[in-house]
Amino acid sequence: MSTPINVAILGARGRMGAAAVKAVSDAPDLNLVAQLGRGDDLQAILDAGATHVVDLTVPDQSEENVLFAVRNGLHAVVGTTGWDEAKLERLRAELAQHPEVGVLIAPNFALGSVLATAFAARAAKYFESVEIVELHHPNKVDAPSGTAVRTAELIGAARREAGVPASPDATTSDPDGARGAVVDGVHVHAVRLRGLVAHQEVLLGGEGEQLTIRHDSYDRVSFMPGVLLGLREAANHPGLTHGLDGYLELGQ
Numbered sequence: 292m293s294t295p296i297n298v299a300i301l302g303a304r305g306r307m308g309a310a311a312v313k314a315v316s317d318a319p320d321l322n323l324v325a326q327l328g329r330g331d332d333l334q335a336i337l338d339a340g341a342t343h344v345v346d347l348t349v350p351d352q353s354e355e356n357v358l359f360a361v362r363n364g365l366h367a368v369v370g371t372t373g374w375d376e377a378k379l380e381r382l383r384a385e386l387a388q389h390p391e392v393g394v395l396i397a398p399n400f401a402l403g404s405v406l407a408t409a410f411a412a413r414a415a416k417y418f419e420s421v422e423i424v425e426l427h428h429p430n431k432v433d434a435p436s437g438t439a440v441r442t443a444e445l446i447g448a449a450r451r452e453a454g455v456p457a458s459p460d461a462t463t464s465d466p467d468g469a470r471g472a473v474v475d476g477v478h479v480h481a482v483r484l485r486g487l488v489a490h491q492e493v494l495l496g497g498e499g500e501q502l503t504i505r506h507d508s509y510d511r512v513s514f515m516p517g518v519l520l521g522l523r524e525a526a527n528h529p530g531l532t533h534g535l536d537g538y539l540e541l542g543q
């Protein structure tokens with residue numbers, strides 16, 4: 292008999308949390324044992340007998356939640372944004388003390404988004420110019436999106452490794468920041484618009500041509516197969532996995 296997967300969802304009343312509550316409740320192989328929101332005591336996770344946590348809260352809270360899970364031997368599937376290198380380093384240090392625990396930090400759970408980012412990273416060294424446009428609902432509190440930051444990091448790394456120079460840009464005056472944020476040498480532009488859910492375009496430009504890699508999430512159900520995959524696989528991947536692609540066979 293396989294070990295039961297007892298799931299606690301943190302941020303359960305949020306947009307993503309509510310979708311995850313439904314997806315986990317509907318999954319016959321997963322048991323939803325706790326739903327926590329702002330102000331709830333994390334001890335409730337242990338009292339409920341959880342083996343796994345899903346964190347879908349806010350960037351300021353996620354690290355504390357995940358470190359609590361790891362210290363208590365629970366696997367964690369994390370969709371919350373804001374996991375910069377300093378936070379990841381502290382998490383790696385905690386995981387070193389608990390080598391049996393698996394943590395997935397997934398900037399985006401949608402399969403199409405994971406593929407789009409992987410395709411963009413592969414294409415990045417072949418084009419002179421690359422920029423990212425991310426477009427989201429206006430209730431989103433962070434910019435640029437976690438997906439855009441991760442995409443820029445992977446593009447930046449691929450271009451550095453291939454020795455590709457910086458994208459050409461003659462701008463010398465930009466008092467209002469019209470050229471956007473710069474992440475790992477990649478310009479990132481954030482749009483917040485009523486009616487949108489989560490969308491991203493990677494624009495790659497060469498002489499006389501452009502390649503656009505676009506992904507659209509029209510509904511938060513698009514993220515749920517990734518959340519469920521994370522829960523089913525976390526225990527099989529001890530340590531830190533950054534990106535759902537770490538659980539997929541994307542190949543070269």
Ligand SMILES: NC(=O)C1=CN([C@@H]2O[C@H](COP(=O)(O)OP(=O)(O)OC[C@H]3O[C@@H](n4cnc5c(N)ncnc54)[C@H](OP(=O)(O)O)[C@@H]3O)[C@@H](O)[C@H]2O)C=CC1
Nearest residue numbers: 302304305306307328329348352370371372397398399400
């Ligand atoms: N990886 C992915 O595929 C995706 C990731 N995200 C990310 O997930 C996160 C949540 O997004 P979204 O659901 O839209 O945001 P919401 O604002 O709808 O939900 C966040 C929830 O977290 C709760 N919360 C705040 N603080 C705490 C705390 N200390 N403990 C427990 N719960 C807390 C909030 O409670 P209250 O309502 O009381 O404030 C709220 O219900 C964001 O970082 C977002 O970027 C979103 C979509 C997909």
Ligand SMILES: O=C(O)C1=N[C@H](C(=O)O)C[C@H](O)C1
Nearest residue numbers: 372398399431436437438489
């Ligand atoms: O807040 C959101 O909605 C989303 N957040 C994640 C991000 O910042 O990349 C994932 C997706 O884009 C939706």
